[in-house]
Amino acid sequence: MNAIADRYRRHANAFEHKIAAVRPEQWANQSPCAAWDARDVVDHIVSMHGVMLRPVDRTPSPAPSVKEDPLAAFRAVRADVEAVLDDPALAGADCDTPNGRMSVEQQIDQVVSDDLVLHGWDLARATGQDETIPADDVARLWAGTAALPAEVMEKLRTPGAYGPGVEVFGPEVMVPDDASLQDRLLGLIGRDPAR
Incomplete structure (x- = not known):
């Protein structure tokens, strides 16, 4: 494998x-x-x-x-x-x-x-x-997602950009500056870790 x-x-x-x-x-x-x-x-x-x-x-x-x-x-x-x-x-x-x-x-x-x-x-x-995402997955996903160019992020946040009814990311959710990397990742993709 x-x-x-x-x-x-x-x-x-x-x-x-x-x-x-x-x-x-x-x-x-x-x-x-x-x-x-x-x-x-x-x-x-x-x-x-x-x-x-x-x-x-x-x-x-x-x-x-x-x-x-x-x-x-x-x-x-x-x-x-x-x-x-x-x-x-x-x-x-x-x-x-x-x-x-x-x-x-x-x-x-x-x-x-x-x-x-x-x-x-x-x-x-x-x-x-349990909502804990393994730390290595958080780090890998954060590195890849945070490095995406602004135009790609905009497309990912645009409903229907990848096909009818497809919504990849929601609007960014702001999290505290001292938030965990998991919470920062979730906020970046449009999830509210505090809700």
Whole structure:
């Protein structure tokens, strides 16, 4: 395995653990994403995994819907993405993305693997779980996000810039100067760590 596949598995393990810990009555809880409840967060993650399969002409394996069984739905698409990452020819294939041409594994790393971390925080916040993001993930995501050019950040904050109904980041939330790096990261991507 390589660093991207290892990172994906670590992120997927953490997200799967969070799904498994959600109690049935918590699925309708509001998430930090204004339009989504806890189940919608998982639905977004499952849908984006399906998007990652398109460049290699694959579709998600048959599975229950997120409405029927969020954990089974996630496990199925997770297995699909891991199969791509485990196949050097598929993982290394080039694909066109909204951020330029890159390998399939790079797109998985930059999109769903990172999403598992950030939306894992959303799911944890919505359902009263531990919201701590591993320090190495916080540092890596902060370094990459804070270094983005202003025009890229503006596009990421513009609803619909990456497709109809797609909103990547919300408006920046200001946090105290002495806030933790995790809180600074969350504020930068439009989450309010204090709410």
